[in-house]
Amino acid sequence: MCGIWAVFGLTSNIHGQCSSTFYKISHRGPDAWRLEYDQRMKNCCVGFHRLTIVDTIYGMQPMKLHKYPSSMVICNGELYNCKRLAEQYGFEYETYNDVECILHLYHEFGIEECVKNLDGVFGFCIVDIAKRKVFLGRDPYGVRPIFKVLSETGVLGICSEAKGLIEIEHELKGDRKKVAPLPPGTFEEYDLLENGTVKLVRSKKYFSPGDKPAFRPFVLYEDLSPNAHTDNIRKLSH
Numbered sequence: 001m002c003g004i005w006a007v008f009g010l011t012s013n014i015h016g017q018c019s020s021t022f023y024k025i026s027h028r029g030p031d032a033w034r035l036e037y038d039q040r041m042k043n044c045c046v047g048f049h050r051l052t053i054v055d056t057i058y059g060m061q062p063m064k065l066h067k068y069p070s071s072m073v074i075c076n077g078e079l080y081n082c083k084r085l086a087e088q089y090g091f092e093y094e095t096y097n098d099v100e101c102i103l104h105l106y107h108e109f110g111i112e113e114c115v116k117n118l119d120g121v122f123g124f125c126i127v128d129i130a131k132r133k134v135f136l137g138r139d140p141y142g143v144r145p146i147f148k149v150l151s152e153t154g155v156l157g158i159c160s161e162a163k164g165l166i167e168i169e170h171e172l173k174g175d176r177k178k179v180a181p182l183p184p185g186t187f188e189e190y191d192l193l194e195n196g197t198v199k200l201v202r203s204k205k206y207f208s209p210g211d212k213p214a215f216r217p218f219v220l221y222e223d224l225s226p227n228a229h230t231d232n233i234r235k236l237s238h
């Protein structure tokens, strides 16, 4: 599973929220957890509960790379084409973890090409401190969950489960806000303001069921038959 959790721009009781709300999703990651505060992003905190799948040591998140020291990613997901992306675009990975490809794709091609190139299941949040941006992304069919709450004053909370946002929602008294899932096949871009609050720049549906994927699939469409379903499943699962 893994659990991602972050708040941006929460001026009241951020320490309390970190210690109470973040732990509401601790069942999602039995192996390790980490909460990160960086003074370049005031009133923000980014956290992760890990169920390790690949690269136990260096795959921990929030993930930061030597190559891109001003950004980080948290992701609940499995990216099946991470090795192929490295071959295709010449990425030099610093870890063996699949999530690393998100940062390379984002920095090379921007957020839209980044999500479109991912073959897998994912709910992620990238923070680019240098460009003062926050991005959310969810896989085409919404296999991995991601919920968010955004107040009128620009306080943003994100979490793999709605229960990790309820107390934040209560904290934003009198401010119109609602916990809602990020729809499948969607990414969002926010400006990160000086005080840590955010401003929505765009919310874009990059994939709808029936669209062909933009990445190179492991089994080509031409190799699938419109009628031989069992054969198709056999090919896809190899």
Ligand SMILES: NC(=O)CC[C@H](N)C(=O)O
Residues within 6 Å of the ligand: 001, 002, 050, 051, 052, 053, 054, 055, 059, 075, 076, 077, 078, 079, 097, 098, 099
């Ligand atoms: N469970 C997850 O979401 C795992 C995240 C990542 N693929 C890892 O192996 O660490």
